[in-house]
Amino acid sequence: MPTLVKTAPAPAPAAPKRGGADLPRLVGWQGFTVRVPNTWDLTGFSGANESGYLRVDDGNGEQGLEIKWATEPRKAKTPPDVTVRRDSYFSALRKTARKKRITLETKETDAPRAVLRPERGAAGFSWVGDRKAVGVVWHCTACRRTVIAQVLGDRSGKNGLSAVAAGVLGTLRCHPEDPEWRVWALYDLQTEVPSDYKLVGQQLMNVYLRLQFARGTSRLSVEQWALANIARHGDYLDEWLRGNTKGLMREARYVVDEGEAHGHAALLLSGGPALGVPMLHAAREALHLRRPATRFGAVAWHCEETNKIFSIQGFRTRRQEDPVEAMVGRTRCHEDRG
Ligand SMILES: [Zn+2]
Ligand SMILES: [Zn+2]
Secondary structure: OOEOOOOOOOOOOOOOEEOOEEOOEEEEEOOEEEEEOOOOEEEEEEEOOOEEEEEEEOOOOOOEEEEEEEEOOOOOOOOOOHHHHHHHHHHHHHHHHHHHOOOOEEEEEOOOHHHOOOOEEEEEEEEEOOOEEEEEEEEEOOOOEEEEEEEEEOOOOOOOHHHHHHHHHHHOEOOOOOOOEEEEEEOOEEEEEEOOOEEEEEEEOOOEEEEEEEEOOEEEEEEEEEOHHHHHOOOOHHHHHHHHOOOHHHHEEEEEEEEEEOOEEEEEEEEEEOOOHHHHHHHHHHHOOOOOOOEEEEEEEEEOOOOEEEEEEEEEOOOOOOOHHHHHHHOOOOOOOO
16 A cells, blocks of 8 residues: 655644544545544555545554445345444454464444444444554445544553544544535645546645546546745746646647636636547547547646645546536635635
8 A cells, every 4th residue: 555745734723623632634535534633644545436445644653543444235235234344353453463462452332422323333442452443333324335444542542542533533424425526635635526536546745746537538637736836937827737737638739718716817728639649549439439538628726825736627528517617616725724
């Protein structure tokens, strides 16, 4: 599983209190959203929409959250017994502990009150080995995900581990409130992408973040550069973007218009696939009787307040509505930060 470079967390003025812990930071990944302390961020992930793993922690190995999930098949008649899943999790833990010669104590508990929802069957647990964990196993009948989530900390339970665990687990959602849109939030990027697009690639660095998505032949890319005006050296945004983007516009020919995004001057790009390779790609799609994504649209802007450049780019089919503009509105710029 890739380990990521961590961004220095931005100070957040308004910190909502949940379960006694400060949880100002929103992380969104593969349909999950969770609020965590300001010093935590995404540090590891694997898998995809159907099943996967996610780690969000403080980068020092002191406290953090781990989530593992799997999606139950649609044809499954009865929801899985979460206490059975907890048992098998415990036996997996014991096996690892034996190998590492660590004494492990596991405890079955009621699920924390904060995680109870009508659509969830839930069972709680805690364990103490080389670290201490407070967690929960649940199955959600709305998204069919079975989730094991645990907050880890020092084995003494210091730094308010149980309060942090209750707070963080209480904010964890396994499916979005609006089924049409998924929040993707990490490293101070917060955007939303139509739920039927799947993540197909990412580049996650301190100063540059890129997420790529696909749905059939349609594709989307979201990019965010931090410290933008230093990097721009006075270049016009369109020149700068052409030189720096790794998004879809490299495969497009387009015209540039001027527009607005979050009150900033924005570039509006529209067109189609560039001649040559992308054109061939579209022709191949057409031969396979898949409707080719022949429409290109993009919006890019520089946010002076946060010193960032954003670019959202998409290829879509002729019949499909362009999601880019709605995504621009749902991408957090300088307003309501924190
Ligand atoms: Zn769910
Ligand atoms: Zn802005």
